[in-house]
Amino acid sequence: MKPNFSLRLRVFSLNCWxxxxxxxxxxxxxxxxxxxxxxxxxxxALLQEVWSEQDFQYLRQKLSPTxxxxxxxxxxxxxxxxxxxxxHSIQEITQHIYTLNGYPYMIYHGDWFCGKAVGLLVLHLSGxxxxxxxxxxxxxxxxxxxxxxAHRVAQAWELAQxxxxxxxxADVVLLCGDLNLHPKDLGCRLxxxxxxxxxxxxxxxxFKAVSRFYISCKTLKTTIxxxxxxxxxxxxxxxxxxxxxxxxxxxxxxxxxTHGAAERSLLISVLREAWTELDxxxxxxxxxxxxxxxxxxxxxxxxxxxxALVAGGGVREIAIMLWAPTVGLVLGAGAVYxxxxxEAKGLCRARAELHxxxxxxxxxxxxxxxxxxxxxxxxxxxxxxxxQ
Amino acid sequence: MKPNFSLRLRVFSLNCWxxxxxxxxxxxxxxxxxxxxxxxxxxxALLQEVWSEQDFQYLRQKLSPTxxxxxxxxxxxxxxxxxxxxxHSIQEITQHIYTLNGYPYMIYHGDWFCGKAVGLLVLHLSGxxxxxxxxxxxxxxxxxxxxxxAHRVAQAWELAQxxxxxxxxADVVLLCGDLNLHPKDLGCRLxxxxxxxxxxxxxxxxFKAVSRFYISCKTLKTTIxxxxxxxxxxxxxxxxxxxxxxxxxxxxxxxxxTHGAAERSLLISVLREAWTELDxxxxxxxxxxxxxxxxxxxxxxxxxxxxALVAGGGVREIAIMLWAPTVGLVLGAGAVYxxxxxEAKGLCRARAELHxxxxxxxxxxxxxxxxxxxxxxxxxxxxxxxxQ
Numbered sequence: 001m002k003p004n005f006s007l008r009l010r011v012f013s014l015n016c017w018x019x020x021x022x023x024x025x026x027x028x029x030x031x032x033x034x035x036x037x038x039x040x041x042x043x044x045a046l047l048q049e050v051w052s053e054q055d056f057q058y059l060r061q062k063l064s065p066t067x068x069x070x071x072x073x074x075x076x077x078x079x080x081x082x083x084x085x086x087x088h089s090i091q092e093i094t095q096h097i098y099t100l101n102g103y104p105y106m107i108y109h110g111d112w113f114c115g116k117a118v119g120l121l122v123l124h125l126s127g128x129x130x131x132x133x134x135x136x137x138x139x140x141x142x143x144x145x146x147x148x149x150a151h152r153v154a155q156a157w158e159l160a161q162x163x164x165x166x167x168x169x170a171d172v173v174l175l176c177g178d179l180n181l182h183p184k185d186l187g188c189r190l191x192x193x194x195x196x197x198x199x200x201x202x203x204x205x206x207f208k209a210v211s212r213f214y215i216s217c218k219t220l221k222t223t224i225x226x227x228x229x230x231x232x233x234x235x236x237x238x239x240x241x242x243x244x245x246x247x248x249x250x251x252x253x254x255x256x257x258t259h260g261a262a263e264r265s266l267l268i269s270v271l272r273e274a275w276t277e278l279d280x281x282x283x284x285x286x287x288x289x290x291x292x293x294x295x296x297x298x299x300x301x302x303x304x305x306x307x308a309l310v311a312g313g314g315v316r317e318i319a320i321m322l323w324a325p326t327v328g329l330v331l332g333a334g335a336v337y338x339x340x341x342x343e344a345k346g347l348c349r350a351r352a353e354l355h356x357x358x359x360x361x362x363x364x365x366x367x368x369x370x371x372x373x374x375x376x377x378x379x380x381x382x383x384x385x386x387x388q
Numbered sequence: 389m390k391p392n393f394s395l396r397l398r399v400f401s402l403n404c405w406x407x408x409x410x411x412x413x414x415x416x417x418x419x420x421x422x423x424x425x426x427x428x429x430x431x432x433a434l435l436q437e438v439w440s441e442q443d444f445q446y447l448r449q450k451l452s453p454t455x456x457x458x459x460x461x462x463x464x465x466x467x468x469x470x471x472x473x474x475x476h477s478i479q480e481i482t483q484h485i486y487t488l489n490g491y492p493y494m495i496y497h498g499d500w501f502c503g504k505a506v507g508l509l510v511l512h513l514s515g516x517x518x519x520x521x522x523x524x525x526x527x528x529x530x531x532x533x534x535x536x537x538a539h540r541v542a543q544a545w546e547l548a549q550x551x552x553x554x555x556x557x558a559d560v561v562l563l564c565g566d567l568n569l570h571p572k573d574l575g576c577r578l579x580x581x582x583x584x585x586x587x588x589x590x591x592x593x594x595f596k597a598v599s600r601f602y603i604s605c606k607t608l609k610t611t612i613x614x615x616x617x618x619x620x621x622x623x624x625x626x627x628x629x630x631x632x633x634x635x636x637x638x639x640x641x642x643x644x645x646t647h648g649a650a651e652r653s654l655l656i657s658v659l660r661e662a663w664t665e666l667d668x669x670x671x672x673x674x675x676x677x678x679x680x681x682x683x684x685x686x687x688x689x690x691x692x693x694x695x696a697l698v699a700g701g702g703v704r705e706i707a708i709m710l711w712a713p714t715v716g717l718v719l720g721a722g723a724v725y726x727x728x729x730x731e732a733k734g735l736c737r738a739r740a741e742l743h744x745x746x747x748x749x750x751x752x753x754x755x756x757x758x759x760x761x762x763x764x765x766x767x768x769x770x771x772x773x774x775x776q
Contacts, residue, residue, distance in 0.1 A: 071744070074737040075487070077730045093744050094549045095737065099463070099485055115730070120553070161482045165508070168557035317705075324712030342465045342503070349462040349483065356459070356481050 007126050007246040008218070012037065012045040013176035015136070015237035018081070020052045025232050030055050033234055034062040036225060037085065041066050042241070044123075045085040046134040046176040049235075051114075056083050073134075076101075076115015082134050082177075084121060092122035096162045099346040100151045102138055104339065111138050111148075118159050118177075120166055128213070128246065131170035135159055135177040137187070150281020152180065153274050154350040156187030160194040161353065171213050172246055173197060178237065190274050193267040194357070200242050207244070219243040264361055271358045278351040285344035292337035299330035395514050395634040396606075400425065400433040401564035403524070403625035406469070408440045413620045418443050421622055422450040424613060425473065429454050430629070432511075433473040434522040434564040437623075439502075444471050461522075464489075464503015470522050470565075472509055480510035484550045487734040488539045490526055492727065499526050499536075506547050506565075508554055516601070516634065519558035523547055523565040525575070538669020540568065541662050542738040544575030548582040549741065559601055560634055561585060566625065578662050581655040582745070588630050595632070607631040652749055659746045666739040673732035680725035687718035 016033065017023045037045050037059075045067065050056050056072045063070070067085035074080070075097045084090075095117050102111035118135035137155045138148045146152075156179070167173045175197060181188040183202055191197065198207045200217040207217045220242045225234035303326045309319035404421065405411045425433050425447075433455065438444050444460045451458070455473035462468070463485045472478075483505050490499035506523035525543045526536045534540075544567070555561045563585060569576040571590055579585065586595045588605040595605045608630045613622030691714045697707035 071740070074733045074740065076733060077726050079733060090744070091748070092553070093741055094553055096484065097487055113726075115733070165480070165482055166553040166556075168554075321708060324715065327712065328715070338465050338501075345462045345464060345467060345503070352459070352462065353481055356478070360479065 007128060009044070009125075009130075009172075009174075009244040009246065010040075010042045011174065011176065011242045011244065012040065012042040012239060013047075013134075013241075014045075014235055014239035015048040015178040016050050016055075017235040017237060018050045018052060018055050023236075025230075026055075028227075028230075029232065029234055030058060032225065032227060034059050036234070037063055038066050040241075041087065043087050044121075044132055044174075044176075046132065047083050047085075048134070048136040048178045049081045049237075050083050051078055051081050053079070059083075059085065071119070071121070073117055073119040075117045077113045078110075078115065080115055080117040080119070081136055082117065082119050084119065084132070084134055086121065086123065088123050088125060090121050091124050093120065094166075095119045096158065098137075098155045098158055099349070100154045100343060102148055102151060105336070109139070109141060116155065118162055120162070122170075128171040129169060130172045130174065131163075131167045133159075133163060133173075133175045133177070135175070135179070137178070137180045140180045150277055150284070150347060153187050153190065153277045154281070154347055156181070156191050157194075157274060157278075157350045157354065160191045163191075163195045163197070167195075172215060174244070176240075186270070186273055186277060189270045193263075193270045200244070201240075212248070214247050216245050216247075217242055218245050261365070264365055268358060268361050268365070271354050271361065275351055275354050275358065278347050278354065282344055282347045282351065285340045285347060289337055289340035289344060292333045292340060295333035296330055296337055299326055299333055302326045303330060395516060397432070397513070397518075397560075397562075397632040397634065398428075398430045399562065399564065399630045399632065400428065400430040400627060401435070401522075401629075402433075402623055402627035403436040403566040404438050404443075405623040405625060406438045406440055406443050411624075413618075414443075416615075416618075417620065417622055418446060420613065420615060422447050424622070425451055426454050428629070429475065431475050432509075432520055432562075432564075434520065435471050435473075436522070436524040436566045437469045437625075438471050439466055439469050441467070447471075447473065459507070459509070461505055461507040463505045465501045466498075466503070468503055468505040468507070469524060470505065470507050472507065472520070472522055474509065474511065476511050476513060478509050479512050481508065482554075483507045484546065486525075486543045486546055487737070488542045488731060490536055490539060493724070497527070497529060504543065506550055508550070510558075516559040517557060518560045518562065519551075519555045521547075521551060521561070521563045521565070523563070523567070525566070525568045528568045538665055538672070538735060541575050541578065541665045542669070542735055544569070544579050545582075545662060545666075545738045545742060548579045551579075551583045551585070555583075560603060562632070564628075574658070574661055574665060577658045581651075581658045588632070589628075600636070602635050604633050604635075605630055606633050649753070652753055656746060656749050656753070659742050659749065663739055663742050663746065666735050666742065670732055670735045670739065673728045673735060677725055677728035677732060680721045680728060683721035684718055684725055687714055687721055690714045691718060 014033070016030070018026055018030065020026070023029075050059075050072070053072060056070075060070045063085050067087055069086040069088065069090045071084050071090065071093055073082040073095050075095065080095070080097070097115055097117045101114070101116045102109060104112045106112065116136055116138060118133055121132045121134075123130040123132065137159070138152045140146055140148065140152070163173065163175065173195070179188060179191075183199055188199075192199065200207045200220055203217070207215050220240070222238040222240050223234075224238050226232070302322070306319050306322050306326055309315055310323070402421070404418070406414055406418065408414070438447075438460070441460060444458075448458045451473050455475055457474040457476065457478045459472050459478065459481055460467075461470040461483050463483065468483070468485070485503055485505045489502070489504045490497060492500045494500065504524055504526060506521055509520045509522075511518040511520065525547070526540045528534055528536065528540070551561065551563065561583070567576065567579075571587055576587075580587065588595045588608055595603050608628070610626040610628050611622070612626050614620070690710075694707050694710050694714050697703055698711070
């Protein structure tokens with residue numbers, strides 16, 4: 001690549017609000033989205049909430065002259081809702097499904113059934129390796145009392161780990177999607193500190209990760225894409241359009257020890273915060289598992305009693321009537337128990353990984369590995385042995 | 389690194405058969421395993437089927453002087469059973485849980501409850517980056533009629549993809565574990581062709597992946613570690629011990645076009661075979677989902693009938709007795725439906741990724757991308773549109 005090389009990349013990202021039967025004017029909006037993408041001819045269009053595979057197939061057909069490469073990321077029961085259209089050939093594709101994604105009994109929230117994931121595309125553009133990620137994290141239904149906070153933090157951590165481990169040979173790393181996070185939220189900070197990614201929205205000029213290249217965000221626009229006739233928007237979310245410019249980076253300036261130390265201390269502080277949040281989530285998961293375990297036990301006792309009553313011939317009719325709800329109780333509570341056991345395991349796994357990174361960051365800060373293993377992370381002395 | 393540099397790596401891998409309450413002489417075997425690992429002082433010990441976290445904690449404590457770094461990979465309801473002990477500091481840790489892992493209603497097989505996974509450790513040894521992977525794939529209960537074949541092939545593909553995407557900057561790639569695969573099995577060939585890994589057991593001298601280094605397996609021994617007094621072995625599996633030697637590779641010889649073409653044609657053939665297997669699995673998953681969907685429908689109709697009978701006051705007693713099994717039928721069949729929908733999505737995802745790799749491999753073979761998209765993959769014309 002020539003030293004004075006520069007690459008312009010036009011990117012589009014939208015949460016399409018494509019819920020079959022529920023999202024208003026879906027067919028019309030999908031059609032207009034196709035027209036818009038064809039007209040604008042972006043390098044990459046990364047979409048979320050394309051829940052219906054028919055919508056994807058429709059777009060694929062409509063967009064194939066402008067965007068010859070396309071991929072739909074399938075997962076879970078409903079799907080991840082993620083898809084991508086690219087003007088350039090896609091070299092490699094893979095995906096990672098998040099371990100934790102809400103609760104199956106929260107049917108009206110529905111996230112659990114979706115199989116939220118992160119998709120990865122590897123593109124080779126003018127000799128550069130571009131890793132483009134598209135994702136959709138768990139929705140935030142109540143910001144004041146967010147019961148999904150631990151899950152979203154765990155998802156942000158898994159996303160950060162996935163990017164960290166799969167982008168080691170990438171020259172440009174691009175993450176698009178609906179993170180359901182404000183810029184100052186824990187998950188967003190965790191993601192930025194661990195991957196080194198910058199927020200194109202906040203830093204429209206200086207945006208990027210790896211050292212050999214310098215990426216700036218030349219333009220960043222949002223649109224609701226209102227229809228001139230009916231006035232309906234493209235989605236219930238705004239679309240984001242960015243023009244990125246990739247150039248050779250100027251000689252390293254930011255590798256000064258002070259800069260590194262400041263970055264590390266930011267990383268350590270956000271890792272600690274995430275650790276605490278996951279620990280809290282773990283305690284809750286354990287509480288629910290224990291509670292469901294007790295209810296299962298009580299249900300089993302009741303079942304024995306009911307069977308004894310039926311066998312004894314005493315209050316047979318009542319016993320028969322009680323049999324069904326008792327079996328239901330045992331099975332239901334048993335399922336809840338197993339679910340929360342798995343939730344606790346998932347949170348514990350993320351916490352252990354965080355702990356490891358934290359240990360290494362602290363080592364690098366020359367605090368010495370033995371001095372205090374995780375002194376500021378929590379009062380849970382008993383848990384410490386589980387950490388690594 | 390000096391040109392005449394060489395690194396010796398002593399590795400231990402064992403499926404420990406550590407099922408609480410069920411595995412015989414577990415406590416004694418774990419104790420002896422600890423003694424053995426301490427005595428041998430390997431560089432890395434990668435264990436499978438350490439289902440009890442207490443066993444891991446016991447080993448961690450016992451081994452900490454010889455192996456200061458350790459990690460337990462948590463996942464699923466029971467856990468992945470994977471753990472690792474290292475003489476060297478572990479730089480990075482992450483894991484990937486397989487999307488498909490058997491059926492929850494196969495309780496007596498139990499794999500689904502385990503959350504089978506692959507764990508990754510990144511180590512820096514004498515300036516080399518070593519990626520060590522440990523995994524355990526779905527068990528094979530009946531080789532003649534293996535109902536888990538599609539799941540194991542999908543797992544092998546996910547494992548290959550995980551290694552492929554996370555090892556791009558690694559100098560040495562090491563995979564240990566219990567793959568439940570014979571060397572010529574589809575999953576094993578898929579793994580080797582897509583990652584470029586070699587089998588240390590089969591190729592004791594020439595074993596490896598990346599181009600800059602040359603890895604040979606100096607010694608490969610297996611042991612059942614029989615106790616001299618009681619005669620009990622360490623596990624129901626044999627332990628594998630290897631001494632690997634990493635050196636600078638001799639000048640490239642194997643990059644000839646003929647060699648590349650031969651490799652590519654092997655890759656294409658194994659990808660095709662895996663595609664067909666996954667496609668078969670998908671058809672079965674769809675069949676089960678459809679069947680369970682119909683049963684759910686019938687159950688709902690029955691439920692309406694039973695409710696009408698109860699309301700009408702006709703054969704009330706029988707209706708009350710039928711109510712419980714009918715609700716059970718609806719819930720049970722509904723759960724089976726959702727499960728197989730998710731199974732089909734998981735298999736479809738792996739198939740789409742395979743399809744993409746196949747397309748690229750064929751392009752490289754200069755067959756031209758448009759000529760025949762996937763002519764040999766199957767007769768499922770209708771499915772083709774879903775592929776990418």
